[in-house]
Amino acid sequence: MGDIERAWLTNPSRRKALARMAGLVAGSPVAAAMAQIDPHPLGEHRRALSLAEIQTIFDFEPLFFGNVSRTIYDYSAHGDGTEWSLRRNRQAFDWVDIIPGRPAVAVSQVDLSSEMLGLKMKFPIVIAPSSLQVNLHPDGEIGMYRAATAASNTMMMLSANNQTPVTQVAPAVTGGTLWAQYYAHEDLATTQQWVNTFNSVGCDTVVVTVDQQAAYYPRTLHDRNFGGRGGRGAGGRGAAAGAAAAPPALTGAARYGVNGRIWYTWQHFDALRKMVKGQLLIKGIMDPEDALLSIQHGADGIVVSNHGGRSMDFGPSSLEALPEIVAAVNGRVPILFDSGIRRGADCFKALALGANAVCLGRAARWGLAAFGSAGAQRAMEILQQELVQTAATAGCTKLSDINKTKIRADFA
Numbered sequence: 482m483g484d485i486e487r488a489w490l491t492n493p494s495r496r497k498a499l500a501r502m503a504g505l506v507a508g509s510p511v512a513a514a515m516a517q518i519d520p521h522p523l524g525e526h527r528r529a530l531s532l533a534e535i536q537t538i539f540d541f542e543p544l545f546f547g548n549v550s551r552t553i554y555d556y557s558a559h560g561d562g563t564e565w566s567l568r569r570n571r572q573a574f575d576w577v578d579i580i581p582g583r584p585a586v587a588v589s590q591v592d593l594s595s596e597m598l599g600l601k602m603k604f605p606i607v608i609a610p611s612s613l614q615v616n617l618h619p620d621g622e623i624g625m626y627r628a629a630t631a632a633s634n635t636m637m638m639l640s641a642n643n644q645t646p647v648t649q650v651a652p653a654v655t656g657g658t659l660w661a662q663y664y665a666h667e668d669l670a671t672t673q674q675w676v677n678t679f680n681s682v683g684c685d686t687v688v689v690t691v692d693q694q695a696a697y698y699p700r701t702l703h704d705r706n707f708g709g710r711g712g713r714g715a716g717g718r719g720a721a722a723g724a725a726a727a728p729p730a731l732t733g734a735a736r737y738g739v740n741g742r743i744w745y746t747w748q749h750f751d752a753l754r755k756m757v758k759g760q761l762l763i764k765g766i767m768d769p770e771d772a773l774l775s776i777q778h779g780a781d782g783i784v785v786s787n788h789g790g791r792s793m794d795f796g797p798s799s800l801e802a803l804p805e806i807v808a809a810v811n812g813r814v815p816i817l818f819d820s821g822i823r824r825g826a827d828c829f830k831a832l833a834l835g836a837n838a839v840c841l842g843r844a845a846r847w848g849l850a851a852f853g854s855a856g857a858q859r860a861m862e863i864l865q866q867e868l869v870q871t872a873a874t875a876g877c878t879k880l881s882d883i884n885k886t887k888i889r890a891d892f893a
């Protein structure tokens with residue numbers, strides 16, 4: 482051992498610093514989140530992986546953590562309350578077994594292309610709407626859209642809480658498909674304005690998110706580094722780069738306050754239904770009765786989602802809610818699914834339980850935050866490849882083969 486190394490190891494303040502660092506890592510939310518799922522705990526990441534070395538969605542997560550401020554990280558990573566529903570979203574996938582194919586098939590034989598609501602998909606995987614993507618990386622929403630389009634023309638839903646307005650995102654990529662997510666405004670004139678803007682850029686399919694009515698993620702807003710109630714993540718690379726104008730803002734109190742969005746009613750939805758001339762989907766459905774009401778009120782499709790555990794703590798995982806909703810809807814409208822998707826096997830399980838397509842929330846965000854647009858594209862392609870691999874192992878050559886005969890779910 483050289484002198485310098487010996488001095489370094491025996492210096493008590495260094496030892497203390499190291500011990501503290503280890504404690505920090507062990508107690509960090511990254512470690513907590515990864516402990517559920519990641520086969521490579523944070524402590525094993527000796528250095529930042531390059532894009533070429535990324536093999537699974539989990540590889541992106543520590544890079545995301547390293548790239549952005551704690552504020553930005555916390556905003557994305559956490560869930561409502563005790564985060565029981567956030568954790569359960571992941572755990573539920575472990576409660577579904579995949580039955581091996583009799584026989585398995587070659588990957589080259591698998592073709593998972595399908596059509597849903599006029600959308601031709603090579604893989605039944607799309608991008609969920611998620612907010613403030615410039616904070617993750619300067620490539621932001623345009624980078625995510627570019628990535629999605631490059632990854633076998635994956636459809637992207639643009640969040641209403643974007644940092645690059647739809648008028649800039651939509652024309653930035655040729656040949657892509659962009660749907661507009663929207664949080665309805667109590668004031669119908671404002672709602673009409675939004676719909677007009679969507680129409681003006683060819684975003685004719687609108688997804689209205691109806692969860693997060695009374696609570697919005699209070700844990701982060703109050704307990705973490707988020708600047709208090711109604712604050713928005715700031716200080717990431719994107720913020721420094723100067724994010725584009727935010728959408729017409731609801732005030733903090735209206736968005737996150739005690740009253741939240743409890744003014745949502747079916748009458749309000751009916752008014753929105755008349756305004757949207759194209760397809761209208763409802764996102765945030767977790768109950769079969771709500772799914773049926775959605776259809777009665779003219780929804781063209783639904784998204785089964787608990788908002789990635791950010792909407793209501795102690796609710797079931799989205800995966801557990803899915804089978805009953807699929808049974809109630811009985812094929813009348815397509816069902817999209819999200820919350821907790823991190824692996825191709827997760828996609829497979831949700832599809833087998835009856836979803837027509839799955840949506841990526843954090844998985845795509847991690848890719849974007851780690852490597853910008855190229856990372857987001859890689860994240861999507863990893864999931865596409867893993868899904869094909871899982872389908873092959875389960876003996877499925879086409880999407881309709883992925884059905885409940887290929888799994889065994891134990892949600893008891």
Ligand SMILES: Cc1cc2nc3c(=O)[nH]c(=O)nc-3n(C[C@H](O)[C@H](O)[C@H](O)COP(=O)(O)O)c2cc1C
Nearest residue numbers: 557609610611612640690788789819820821842843
């Ligand atoms: C940081 C973050 C921001 C989000 N912003 C929105 C949003 O603006 N609109 C929306 O409908 N859903 C939003 N979602 C929810 C996602 O659309 C999706 O339901 C959720 O991320 C799925 O869970 P997963 O992240 O575990 O995949 C957001 C999710 C996250 C993590």
